Amino acid sequence: MIREDFHNLKYEDNINAEVSDSLGKRPYSFFNCCNDELIATVKNIASIISSNFENIVIVGSGGSINSGITYNSISNKYITFFDNIDPDQTLSKINTITYPQNTCVIFISKSGKSEEVLVLYRLITEHYSKHSIATNNNFFVITQEDQNPLFNLAVDNKHTMFTHESDIGGRFSYLSIVGLLVAEISGLDINKIREGAEDAIKRYLKTPFAKNAYCKQLALNMLNKELHANIFMVYNDKLLPFQIWQQQLWAESLGKDNLGSIPVSFSGTRDQHSQLQLYLANPSGKAFSVITCNKFNNKDKNLSEIFNTHAKNVINNLASTGQLLRTLELPELNEYYLGKLMTNMILETLITAEYMQINPFGQGKVEAIKFERLATIQENFT
Numbered sequence: 462m463i464r465e466d467f468h469n470l471k472y473e474d475n476i477n478a479e480v481s482d483s484l485g486k487r488p489y490s491f492f493n494c495c496n497d498e499l500i501a502t503v504k505n506i507a508s509i510i511s512s513n514f515e516n517i518v519i520v521g522s523g524g525s526i527n528s529g530i531t532y533n534s535i536s537n538k539y540i541t542f543f544d545n546i547d548p549d550q551t552l553s554k555i556n557t558i559t560y561p562q563n564t565c566v567i568f569i570s571k572s573g574k575s576e577e578v579l580v581l582y583r584l585i586t587e588h589y590s591k592h593s594i595a596t597n598n599n600f601f602v603i604t605q606e607d608q609n610p611l612f613n614l615a616v617d618n619k620h621t622m623f624t625h626e627s628d629i630g631g632r633f634s635y636l637s638i639v640g641l642l643v644a645e646i647s648g649l650d651i652n653k654i655r656e657g658a659e660d661a662i663k664r665y666l667k668t669p670f671a672k673n674a675y676c677k678q679l680a681l682n683m684l685n686k687e688l689h690a691n692i693f694m695v696y697n698d699k700l701l702p703f704q705i706w707q708q709q710l711w712a713e714s715l716g717k718d719n720l721g722s723i724p725v726s727f728s729g730t731r732d733q734h735s736q737l738q739l740y741l742a743n744p745s746g747k748a749f750s751v752i753t754c755n756k757f758n759n760k761d762k763n764l765s766e767i768f769n770t771h772a773k774n775v776i777n778n779l780a781s782t783g784q785l786l787r788t789l790e791l792p793e794l795n796e797y798y799l800g801k802l803m804t805n806m807i808l809e810t811l812i813t814a815e816y817m818q819i820n821p822f823g824q825g826k827v828e829a830i831k832f833e834r835l836a837t838i839q840e841n842f843t
Contacts, residue, residue, distance in 0.1 A: 463801055467675050468779075468786040491629045491807075492662065495636035495655045503638060506623070507645035510601070514565035517646055518543065518558065520585070521569035522577045524631020525603075527706040529569075529643030531635075531803070532654070534702045535794055536647035546577045555584055561594045567601045569639055571625045573609025582614060596620070603639060630822060632710050635803050649796045657800030665808055676809050678785055679748060680816030683720050688785075689746040692736075694727035696772040697754045697794055701728060707806050714810045714821035722748070730771045737775065744782035751776050751786070752802070756793035 510517070519529055520543040533540050543554065558564050566585055570578040589596050602615040602622045615622045629637050636658055641651045665672055682688035691711060693704055704726040711724040727736055729751075740747060753772045757765045779786050789805070791798045814821035 462792070463798060463805070464788075464790040465671075465805075466788045466790075467671060468788075469783055470674055470785070471678060489633075489811075490626065491633035491636060492658070492804075494626060494629060495641070495658065499638065499641070500651060500655070503641045503645050503651060506638075506642060510565050510567075510646060514563055514599070516558070516560065516564040517541070518564060518566040518585075519569065519643060520566060520578055520581045522575050523709060524634060525569040525571060525575070525578075525639060527632070527702070527709060528635035528640035528803070530702040531706045532640060532644035532649055532796075532799070533647045534699045535796070535799060536644075536649055538647040540643070540647065543581050546580055551581070551584065555588050558585075558588060561589045561592050561599065565599055565601065566596075567603065567642070568611060569603045569625070570611050571605055571627075571629075571631055571634075571639075573604040573607070573611035575611075579610055579614075582611070603642075632706070632713060633807065633822075635706075635807075636800075644796070651796070653796035654800035657797040657802075658804040660797075661801040661804035661808065665805075672809060673812060675785075675787060676812040677816050679722075679809075680813045682748070682785070683715070683722055683813075684817060687746060688722045688748055690723045690725050690748075692725045692727055692740065692747055692749045694729055694732075694749065694751045694775070696729040696752065696768065697757075697791075698728065699794055700752060700754075701726070703799070703802070704728075706803070710806055710810055715814060715817065715819065717819050720817060720819065729775065730768065733771065733775065741778055741782065744779070744784045748785040749779050749787070750789065751779070752789045752791070754791045754794050 517538075518541045519526060521529070522544060526542060526544045530542055530544065533542075541554065541557070543551065545551070568578055568582055586596055586600075589599070597619040600615075600618070600620040602611060602620050603625050604611045604615070604622070605625050605627050606612060606622075607627075612622070614620075623638055623642075625639065626634075626637055631639070634640055636655065641654070644651050644654060679688060679691070693707060695701065695704060708724040708726060712721065715721045725736075740749070751772060753769060755769070757768075759765070776786070776788055789802065791802065811821055
């Protein structure tokens with residue numbers, strides 16, 4: 462069980478958020494998609510890929526790749542991820558694909574119009590051409606089936622294609638083929654991820670009051686312009702990709718209508734020597750979450766004790782500031798607890814959005830920027 466404690470709650474919740482009632486009816490497709498059929502499909506695809514290729518490359522941007530990177534971070538399987546198009550880093554990384562004939566490349570884009578993914582498709586295709594390797598057997602595509610540029614490229618070049626669910630946004634796709642395929646390829650037990658997610662929902666439905674009170678205070682503080690930054694402090698470096706996933710979830714879901722708060726990543730103990738001074742000396746306008754892990758995969762108990770002692774000391778000092786503080790204590794970091802942790806983050810995002818009376822889905826401002834580039838994308842990639 463993940464132990465979750467709240468400090469300095471100021472508001473008592475006298476009513477449940479409606480999300481706790483509606484969750485019992487399972488209305489959210491991003492929770493429901495992880496069924497036996499999907500699990501079997503993902504396992505079959507991963508088996509085919511793993512048996513035919515020695516190396517794996519995953520290409521995506523934002524929500525299409527963040528959950529996969531998060532899963533892979535707790536595995537021992539090396540996968541090359543392209544999630545940016547920084548010119549120097551991108552070309553350097555492409556040149557590390559020295560055996561393209563033995564390398565599988567999976568392109569992920571829900572809309573199929575992500576310019577970054579399409580640019581990387583072209584660059585990696587050119588790299589394969591230099592080695593006289595055809596891409597039809599090596600490239601796989603996950604996108605919507607709606608005649609988008611990536612879909613058309615997949616059809617024209619006879620790539621194996623899998624359907625991205627049209628009703629599941631990227632940042633909520635952690636239990637869909639988008640996240641689970643990477644997890645399965647990474648050697649993780651995706652049934653355990655599903656079990657952790659389901660148990661998180663069950664626990665919330667059984668005892669929603671503390672979580673609702675916490676989310677209500679976050680919401681009211683944002684509505685009153687009293688919360689400017691939501692600080693996530695993790696004491697396990699394998700959770701650093703999780704922070705990136707969580708930042709997108711929080712920022713894109715709640716950053717609307719001149720509302721929201723900035724999600725800030727903090728890595729313990731490293732950032733105790735860079736950020737902590739500010740948080741203790743000027744804690745107002747901030748909320749804190751500290752995530753710790755009891756068990757590490759090493760035999761040096763003394764090092765683990767010292768590390769976790771630092772976390773406890775930071776928790777005690779933050780609690781004394783009087784600001785809102787939530788702690789999450791994981792018994793260990795594995796598939797089950799990661800699935801549970803990610804579901805917990807989505808639940809509180811939905812609940813907080815409900816108290817704020819905003820729609821947590823969609824990201825209109827970002828889509829407007831993408832639309833500005835649409836003509837260029839259609840000209841270059843169709």
